[in-house]
Amino acid sequence: MNSDVKKRLLREMLFARRFEERCYEAYVERKIGGFLHLYPGEEACAHGVLEAANCGHDYVITSYRDHVHAIKCGVDPKAVMAELFAKEAGCCKGLGGSMHIFGVEHRFMGGYALVGGPFPLAAGIAKGIQMKKGNEICICFLGDAANNQGTFHESLNMAKLWNLPVLYVCENNLYGIGTRIDRSTAVVDQYKRVSSYNIPSNQVNGQDVELVYEAATQAIEHVRSGKGPYFLELMTYRFRGHSMSDSNAYRPKNEERVWGKRDPVIMFRDRLIETGEITQEDFKNMDNEILEEIEQEIIRFADESQEPSMELLDKYVLVENDPYVTGGSR
Amino acid sequence: MSKMMFWEAIQRAYDEEMTNDSLVFCMGEDIGVAGGTYKATKGLYEKFGSERVMDTPISENGFTGLGIGASFLNVRPIIEIMSVNFSWLAMDQMFNTAAKVHFMSGGQLKAPIVVRSPGGTAHQLGAQHSARMEKVFMGIAGLRVVTPSNPRQAYGLLKSAVRCDDPVFIYEHELMYNMQGEVPDTEYFHPLIGSEIARPGGDITLFGYNISVHWCLQAAETLSKQHGIEAEVIDLYALSPLDREGIVQSVSKTHRAVIVEEAEPAVGVGAEVMAIINEECFYELDAPPVRVSAANVPIPYNHTLEKSVIPNAQDVTAAVLKVFGQ
Incomplete structure (x- = not known):
């Protein structure tokens, strides 16, 4: 990774942090409704993996903690924020919300709110790639707790059986909503669980974006070269509760302190300062620019966008004017 | 063909x-x-x-x-x-x-x-x-x-x-x-909406779908031959969305309706068709609509019991006669 790439990645991760923090404030201001699951603490996971992928070409799918993945794939942050504000200029016209961000033109295939739901969808996207003889891969990001769904096992089995080009990325943040992993899961190391399907796997520190990038590069190379699925476990931690309605009372303070010192943005910043690639001043300027952009462009855009029209309600329940519905032909 | x-x-x-x-x-x-x-x-x-x-x-x-x-x-x-x-x-x-x-x-x-x-x-x-x-x-x-x-x-x-x-x-x-x-010998695309008149008639409408269309058709024959009642049989091949227009058209012609389903009655096709009749053409009715459904039980293994909980053509005939007060 050259210096320019590192600086850009740092900026993107800092942007993701500030974007999510601003979402928190907007939620408190009641501009964002429903459930809101934020990403601070886990930025190195999405950025490290997707930096190694070919965004816009490879397909990406994830869970309800999806804003940052969408933005890294190329979805306009203004359209994401407008979606959170439930406006018509939102990426899903205000019909999706925080848990359902989509950016299909960037091959971001969406955020899904049933834990473990995207496992088979990702295998299916990979099946579609295989049938179209493309060289894309599908990357599926899910949390550790999703691995206790049946879809985890069903999908790994089929992905291996049919040699599908899918990379499963497990963002292991140690908690399934409010239950610590060792209280819900017999095998705590998630990468070990896929060995029963003969799928190669790796476990790395998910707070270090460079380590994630390296591991993801290898994983993606494996999948793209036609060798079938791969499972990458990233050890991470979310700095906030599961969602905004989570009091976060279940985590020991000491644990939070320890992980707080492994802040992926701060760690990467300090490393780049140490190597002389940036200065403290550069970082401050970068931060100010980002804060300004979020406030002046993104929040303003979302605020000033229109409410969706009632006509949207009927428009997307079923596909409009499909000739085969009436037995006609195209 | x-x-x-x-x-x-x-x-x-x-x-x-x-x-x-x-x-x-x-x-x-x-x-x-x-x-x-x-x-x-x-x-x-x-x-x-x-x-x-x-x-x-x-x-x-x-x-x-x-x-x-x-x-x-x-x-x-x-x-x-x-x-x-x-x-x-x-x-x-x-x-x-x-x-x-x-x-x-x-x-x-x-x-x-x-x-x-x-x-x-x-x-x-x-x-x-x-x-x-x-x-x-x-x-x-x-x-x-x-x-x-x-x-x-x-x-x-x-x-x-x-x-x-x-x-x-x-x-x-x-x-x-x-x-x-x-x-048909040539390629044929069937509509995914609507319904079909499987047998025209003017006295009562029998709504069926899938296997129950056949029970309705058998019952219609018996009713015609033995009771002089001409039943119209509507085949609801599209269950969602249901053909509101087709349902209303037939009931407006016959003024009587029996809905026949192989499933348990609760929250089913019969209930839904009745609701549509109520909402769209209640005043066309000469008698309350009736549904013929399975018994509200899990299906038993014993063959005699099994047959007894699933409706058949005789049940449809009996329901129609009851609508006509016979």
């Missing part, structure tokens, strides 16, 4: 659609090497190969979800779920993903999947292999539900379902795969 069996009509639709479009593929338990439990996919594995005719593991939710994911790329899976009883396992993916993804993505994604599944009460298959589940599927916005009553519909509905951009659930009956019927 030529006569063919119900399963042959389905197999023909598969064969034509897979020949027409190399991105159509099919998947399900035992559909490939074994040729399909009801032969609907017979010969396809040999013709199209294992990539397009996929024998799946017994993972209904998983492989249905896989089909949905593939459909995001406009690859078109025809998913067979061996028995409708097993489709309960795939409801998560069908309802939470396929039925909602077009809407919640603001129109960005479509899920053009077809799920075919046979159900109904066959012969002594017991409580967990005798379900009639259409009522569950037809209650979900974003999903089309159709159910053929003859080989022509089985062929034409599957053809349209494959090409339609919406997710379509096709409910078939385990007892009907060997039924013979006329199917």
Whole structure:
């Protein structure tokens, strides 16, 4: 990774942090409704993996903690924020919300709110790639707790059986909503669980974006070269509760302190300062620019966008004017 | 027109659609090497190969979800779920993903999947292999539900379902795969909406779908010959959306209605058709509508008990006579 790439990645991760923090404030201001699951603490996971992928070409799918993945794939942050504000200029016209961000033109295939739901969808996207003889891969990001769904096992089995080009990325943040992993899961190391399907796997520190990038590069190379699925476990931690309605009372303070010192943005910043690639001043300027952009462009855009029209309600329940519905032909 | 069996009509639709479009593929338990439990996919594995005719593991939710994911790329899976009883396992993916993804993505994604599944009460298959589940599927916005009553519909509905951009659930009956019927020799796409007049009549409307159309037709013959009552039989091959207009038209003509369903009465087709009649043409009625349904019990293994809980043509005849006060 050259210096320019590192600086850009740092900026993107800092942007993701500030974007999510601003979402928190907007939620408190009641501009964002429903459930809101934020990403601070886990930025190195999405950025490290997707930096190694070919965004816009490879397909990406994830869970309800999806804003940052969408933005890294190329979805306009203004359209994401407008979606959170439930406006018509939102990426899903205000019909999706925080848990359902989509950016299909960037091959971001969406955020899904049933834990473990995207496992088979990702295998299916990979099946579609295989049938179209493309060289894309599908990357599926899910949390550790999703691995206790049946879809985890069903999908790994089929992905291996049919040699599908899918990379499963497990963002292991140690908690399934409010239950610590060792209280819900017999095998705590998630990468070990896929060995029963003969799928190669790796476990790395998910707070270090460079380590994630390296591991993801290898994983993606494996999948793209036609060798079938791969499972990458990233050890991470979310700095906030599961969602905004989570009091976060279940985590020991000491644990939070320890992980707080492994802040992926701060760690990467300090490393780049140490190597002389940036200065403290550069970082401050970068931060100010980002804060300004979020406030002046993104929040303003979302605020000033229109409410969706009632006509949207009927428009997307079923596909409009499909000739085969009436037995006609195209 | 030529006569063919119900399963042959389905197999023909598969064969034509897979020949027409190399991105159509099919998947399900035992559909490939074994040729399909009801032969609907017979010969396809040999013709199209294992990539397009996929024998799946017994993972209904998983492989249905896989089909949905593939459909995001406009690859078109025809998913067979061996028995409708097993489709309960795939409801998560069908309802939470396929039925909602077009809407919640603001129109960005479509899920053009077809799920075919046979159900109904066959012969002594017991409580967990005798379900009639259409009522569950037809209650979900974003999903089309159709159910053929003859080989022509089985062929034409599957053809349209494959090409339609919406997710379509096709409910078939385990007892009907060997039924013979006329199917057009040329390619035919059956509408996925509407209803058909299976027998015209002016005195009362019998609403049926799938196997119950045949009970209605038998009852109509008896009523005509023995009681001088001319029943109109409406085939509700589209269960979601239901043909409100067709229902109203027939009831406005006959002024009486009996709805016949193989399923338990609660929250079912009968209840829904009655609601539509109430909402749209209540004052056309000369008598309260009646439904003929299964008993509200799990299906028993014992054959005598099993037969007693499922309606038949005699039950339909008796219900009609009661409507006429006979």
